[in-house]
Amino acid sequence: MTTARVPRLGLRANLAQFSLLVAVNALVGGVLGQERSVLPLLAEREFGLTAYTAMLTYVLAFGITKAATNYVAGTWSDRYGRKPVLLAGWLVAIPVPLLLIWAPHWGWIVAANVLLGISQGLTWSTTVIMKIDLAGPARRGLAMGLNEAAGYAAVAVTAVATGYLAARFGLRPAPFLLGASYVAVGLGLTALFVRETHDHARLEAGSHTARADGRHDHLHAGLSTRDVFRHTSLREPALSAASQAGMVNNLNDGLAMGLFPVLFVSAGLSLGEMGVLVALYPAVWGLGQLITGPLSDGWGRKHLITAGMVTQAAALGVIAVADTFAVWAAAAVLLGAGTAMVYPTLLAVVGDVAHPAWRARAVGVYRLWRDGGFAVGAIVSGVAADLWGLRAAIWLVAALTAVSALVVAVRMYETRPVPPRGARDGSSGSGR
Template identity: 75%
Template structure:
């Protein structure tokens, strides 16, 4: 048994570290890829389905499925953190997959747009439970030294699967039509995800308790007042508004998903209006999350070596630049370059924001802080759907893209001015890196 585990009495055979928990960590990477695939089945097809099969002409109405998804996922993220602390990680993960099972069938058989909205409420709840849980479980397993790398793997798997599925569904839609074939992938993902989560995934809550027992304070005294147990209300206030790093990460997460909601809901329509085929739209819809996904394999580890703050600020500014290029362009090659830049900027931000939450939040209430952060981050889908839809209806799609680009640049400035560097390598973390290597 690990000496620290023995001293704390947290359980026989429980150790922190990527190498020590490689099998479960890898399994959770696979599970999160399946979670991403459930989201990816909609990225290319659903905006076109609303326009072509259900006759939606107003942008706000067409984005209503993203609004429903964003509100459901954001709210579920908040409760997921508290439920993970109360009931354990695995029950929450399994519940999320059970809720996902009917979604692809509803998308296939939907006789009206209302069915699509209800399906996206279920998808949002499912994603809030499953994705939040895989994030927290990986943080539990690896300990403090490799959080950035862990989040890089987690988000790379999820958004890599979004990209591959978006590309595959674009091909299927062009070959066979918008329904039902593209959504057969979702049926397979749900079955595999539920089976693996029920039969093979193991509980990780004791790993968090082990880390809490050996938690080392920062030498500079930052966030000493956050040690120990906090109430749910205190966690919400600290993560949302009061603690500079946590609140800076929360607003950046919201704006990041605001522009992702724009990409999901309006980009396919923008590209179709320019005369691109469904296949080419599928390539563009896949390119952005593909670069985002693969890039996180590197950016998460980079943040462990170089720090979080400036990677986040620079990533937000790169996203703003990419959005401006999309608004200016009118051809496939330029849009492809912009999609790569947008994916690269998002890759710099996404795992690093999660790692920064893990840096600051005490293990005793980390799951709840992650839940609050993800409440704000995925609330960006809802804010983005409303903002982009209203601006697009009033001023056009290009104006909506410009508006989101400006907000993204401002968000990066907030991080630069308010956030402090959160990454801290105490003695315990240095020893863990050495043992992993």
């Protein structure tokens, strides 16, 4: 008779599964990265789209569906378990590279991005939730740094690879065959090796302790889904500040996805140079989170987020005025560094504040607002670019980012939990 596996919290106690989930999220990021260098050029050269707003319809479709699916993913993860939701996300991804390869008109590209948004919402949200489940409270920033670093480093590597493949073999089909291979490997690893983590969240809920200052006393275990939405969106200061900052952060990324390649190529850069610039920002973003995630565990969350948003705004201003590869490269590094300061830290804030019993739903609501930024970014930057030009659109997004930093500075409080002395990695008891 076999003995049931007893869950334990902490990175050391769950190293094998945590490492596997890092690899799975790298594949999730790679599926997203297959589009980053190629689609804006495909829109212009093969489908004849000239209006920036029309070109950004794929970003809009992706952002709306990913945002909505994030919300559903959190609820379903609590109801049905984490692994089934992760598997469903990989299954939805199967047609995406095929649609991108064979699309006879732009509507197919938009349809592919609807499916991509659903897939990314299910897969990326669930890997976040599963890593928070496994890590425990003491190393939440490190856990999120590793998760997001893997995903966005893969976005960057894939953007470079697809830019090279496009320059060597054409815009289709070669770049998207790489995405198809990611989907096959991700589905196989998830089906065969990933284990359910819901019991780890239940274990943490059983030993959950309130803050000494009483700030979270109203955020008890029995909140309804409606109350979770209200607290995360509006009522709870740290959660709501994180939600708006996440939306503005991905508004930046929506701008970068849709308009940066066009700006760089229109300035006379080659496809290879454009691919490097497009990849540099998510590469620094991804790898930088290996530093900023654990840094937030030691220094705290609020000031790192505020400084990161200010850094992003400054970087966008430089991109708006630059016209050479070297200056754009420096600005891309700065933009990536600012985003790395913000991205894992916002997720850690949600994990800090939300009770383990409804944390998955809070992550879903936060990611609803955060990834809604893709859609907002597509609309705002596309309309602004059509009315006033590419550089004016970038200046507008820079200003919005600076305002978001001010909101965080005023509204958010420090959420980082102080672990008990000696609790180095958040490892916790093994029993129930």
